Amino acid sequence: MNSILRVENVTMQFGGVVAVDNLNLEVNEGEIVALIGPNGAGKTTAFNVITGVYQPTNGRVSFLGDTIVENHPQGKLKKLYKGEHTGDYTQVLAPTPDKITKLGMARTFQNIRLWKDQTVFDNVLIAMHCRTHTNFLAASFRLNHVEEQAQRERVAQLLDTVDLYDVKDEPAASLPYGKQRRLEIARALATQPKLLLLDEPAAGMNPQETQELTAFISRVRGDFKLTVFLIEHHMDLVMDISDRIYVLDFGKLIAQGTPEEIQNNNRVIDAYLGVAEDA
Amino acid sequence: MIQKKSKKGAVTALIACLVLLAAVILLENISLFLPAGSVPNVLKPTSQLFAVLKKGAVYSLAAVSMNLLNGFTGLFSLGQAGFMLLGAYTYAILSVPVADRAAVYYLYGGSAVNFSFQDMFGSLFGAEGLGGAVSLGLGVAISMVLAGCVAAAFAYLIGLPVLRLKSDYLAIATLGFAEIIKAVFQWQALGPVTNGANMIKSFPTFSSFNITRADGTVLLRLSTFFPFLVSTICIAIICLLINSTYGRAFKAIREDETAAEAMGINLAKHKMLSFCTSAFFAGVSGAMFAMFVTNAQAKVYTTTMTYEILLIVVIGGIGSVSGSVMATFLYVACSEWWLRFLDNETFLGGIQVPFLRAGFRMVVFSVVIMIVVLFFRRGLMGSRELPDLLKKRSRKEAAGS
Incomplete structure (x- = not known):
């Protein structure tokens, strides 16, 4: 399987706040991949970095084998930057969202x-x-x-x-x-698009509507030969349609794997339900 | 599934334009056919009616071009008077006949630009009779297009830094640009080109288009027809643009910039396109304004002029071309003609009517505008067009019957 989207060492800082911390992920052609995590985990920020709305503090995004976004900490941010600096990024690429859309990546909004x-x-x-x-x-x-x-x-x-x-x-x-x-x-x-990014497509929907949407996404993927990368809170939808899942918490990737693996992952359960005090 | 766009609307619009132009010619020449004593005052060529029609035609183009930018692309710009000034001066400088240049530029010992398009074509086709008419038409047309181009070129240069700004900041920057341009054109050092703070005159005006007999009497009046013709063509082009794929992209930028950018619309490019197109037509209307007032003088193109046009756009409805056109004629007719009586001291039965004196017109006018802005917040038309209203009515009638 060919990788269509690759995110490497992406860190996004807003001043001292690290919204996305050293994120690495990969989406392969034809897959449906979900990015989940509690509120404020940095999922939408990650999307905004991928689609060019924000320029990352550090890291690289490649799409269809070409680097489309790339940056490393410079100037004032160098002092503030909290992540690891790999140092091998020399070029700075910051295309506007419209250029990325023309390359074949389309998104919806939360x-x-x-x-x-x-x-x-x-x-x-x-x-x-x-x-x-x-x-x-x-x-x-x-x-x-x-x-x-x-x-x-x-x-x-x-x-x-x-x-x-x-x-x-x-x-x-x-x-x-x-x-x-x-x-x-x-x-x-x-x-x-070749890659469709959906930011919480089922937000505010009832179970009935969510089910329809699930069917709709799978159908659209087949019809248009798409790869889908989505952020979602509705676990039924995520578990139903995703091939693989990435879990973010406080900007960090805490787990990845198939829906079954994620469902049984203790760190994910802790992140969602909180850790019991006597544990 | 076949998505045929019906051609009926376009054909109807074309016929409407032609009927309008024919009506203007008829109205203007009706006094020539009536016996001399029976011409009503309002139809005499010196009547306020024709001044209003001419100014209305000039201003409607200015208003529609401003609406393209403010109403359809959502860029709040106040540089309209500046672009009109550029157009007026470009037209004036390129059109003053060479023979008259020494007289116009007498303070600066003649003009630095010693040629005019009309003379150039005159030497090709002859300056008299039909040849004269052809060279006048071509000369004026080319000068007007160049007037638009100069305004658009300036818009491009200004736009590079200024279009990064949003809303009020953009308005202030463009307003500043208009003021700077006004000052620069009055600069003494540019005298040989712009005639400093003095006016440039003697160029062809609207009345140059009247067809006269050899003895000087008028055969056919076209002085009101000409601005109508130019404005109709320009507004038609703007309408075509608004309904094209680029016009739709402009509307998308107006409604949600973030979404527009995410859907692959290059914001910088499209804003620049809209800004330059708007400036082009503002330049053309500026050239026509110079023809209307028969001179070009920088101090006329004040911020007040921009506000006047902005007011027209707001009254007509932001985002409605037909609204802008209707509002222009209403506004111009009120300010120049219908409300004139308020400025004259009037005696009714020996008693002076209170308040009526010079300047009272503007007081009433301000109140009217306040009422419009308070109670018709979306203007006369909102963002609808004239055909939309007619369509809705016919649908209602169909439902009622």
């Missing part, structure tokens, strides 16, 4: 971030903008109608796959919560 006033159809159509080849003037004078037509048809297909075609002309904000989540995934799919 608190849904749709373009609320736009219709469902337009939300997905706008996400295809990053794959258009027409320049500004040609697009303004409608010299791109072939491409535009093809995009519109793909949006319709995509909305049909995620069962949102019947609400395509509604404003995104008017959809019920579960559908907004699905729309966000559809929007991410429209950027033609």
